[in-house]
Amino acid sequence: MDIRQLRAFVTIVDLGSLTRAAAQLHVAQPALSQRMTRLEAELDTALLLRSPQGVQPTEAGKALYRHARTVLRQIEEARQEVRRGAAGGATGTVAVGLPTTVAAMLAAPLLRRVRAEHPGIRLQVFESMSGYLEELLANGRLDLAVLYRDLETPSVAVEPLLRxxxxxxxxxxxxxxxxxxxxxxxxxxxxxxxxxxxxxxxxxxxxxxxxxxxxxxxxxxxxxxxxxxxxxxxxxxxxxxxxxxxxxxxxxxxxxxxxxxxxxxxxxxxxxxxxRPVSLCRLATAPRTAAAAAVRDILLALTRDGLADGTWHGVRPTGTPAPAPPPRPRTRGGGP
Structure with missing residues (x-):
């Protein structure tokens, strides 16, 4: 199992197609298929399910995908850090999932802050419904995700942001x-x-x-x-x-x-x-990179700023009770 095989496997799963993956990797499709056949033979298990609708990972393939993403990310971070040398600063790619409504408030400020404070970080923002983001996080395709949950599990670490x-x-x-x-x-x-x-x-x-x-x-x-x-x-x-x-x-x-x-x-x-609770989530088993930690800090700061200056309405800090509704008007006779 080598880096080229892992990169090819991750690309196939991401695109859901051998044809599109071969085009992106600039290799012939038969050669790419042979590479995957050798990888499956080495691991002695099926990794991909091929159908007219595309390619999907098996359960074993999903496990390999999570590990492969981690390995490739670490290699990229090492390359970036060596290239930058003594320049310092967090580097690497960070994938963030934002629900559509949250993205309307946080996506643009997040991009600006990351660009200004950490130019070595390449940000990937996935905007979608929360149910799909949960799947992406579970499959290791996201480093961080803003989700509507407040309970931790053995696999997902949760930091409450607001209600x-x-x-x-x-x-x-x-x-x-x-x-x-x-x-x-x-x-x-x-x-x-x-x-x-x-x-x-x-x-x-x-x-x-x-x-x-x-x-x-x-x-x-x-x-x-x-x-x-x-x-x-x-x-x-x-x-x-x-x-x-x-x-x-x-x-x-x-x-x-x-x-x-x-x-x-x-x-x-x-x-x-x-x-509903809004929390910042990550896979508890995934390594915490310096780049992901930097993006996490910016997301927390943006949330605090939005709560403090009132630009984000209809929210309150975690643990704060809901405001009381206005009193109902009383009838002329004094009834409820």
């Missing part, structure tokens, strides 16, 4: 009849029970946000939400709410994805308060 409140976005059906306009500043609230029967567009059941919403409805409404479409796309969720097709439920940070000058009415969800 992110959830908002119902869009005009509710009763607003027009009551002559109300939903506020676009986020200070209004809405109990979950008020969403009974309201058409909603939500992420699919594979996503953590959907599971959280389903549990809240089970507690407050005793029936599932009225979902008219499952959309694993932040732009589509926002577009549906903007067009008045349905409301959606998202964190405040999702509003950063709106075009400049466009606003969307949003109310913080209460009774029960709907929020």
């Amino acid at each position: 992110e409140e959830l908002f119902v976005m869009g005009a509710l059906p009763g607003d027009a009849r009551a002559g109300r306009r939903a506020r676009a500043d986020g200070r209004a609230t809405c109990p979950v029970r008020a969403l009974a029967g309201v058409p909603l567009v939500l992420p699919s059941g594979a996503q953590g946000l959907r599971r959280l919403v389903d549990r809240a409805f089970a507690r407050a409404v005793a029936e599932p939400p009225t979902v008219v479409a499952d959309l694993d796309s932040l732009p589509l969720l926002l577009a549906a709410a903007l067009d008045g097709l349905a409301c959606t439920i998202l964190p405040w940070s999702a509003l950063a994805a709106l075009p400049p000058g466009v606003t969307l009415a949003h109310r913080r969800l209460t009774e029960p308060d709907l929020d």
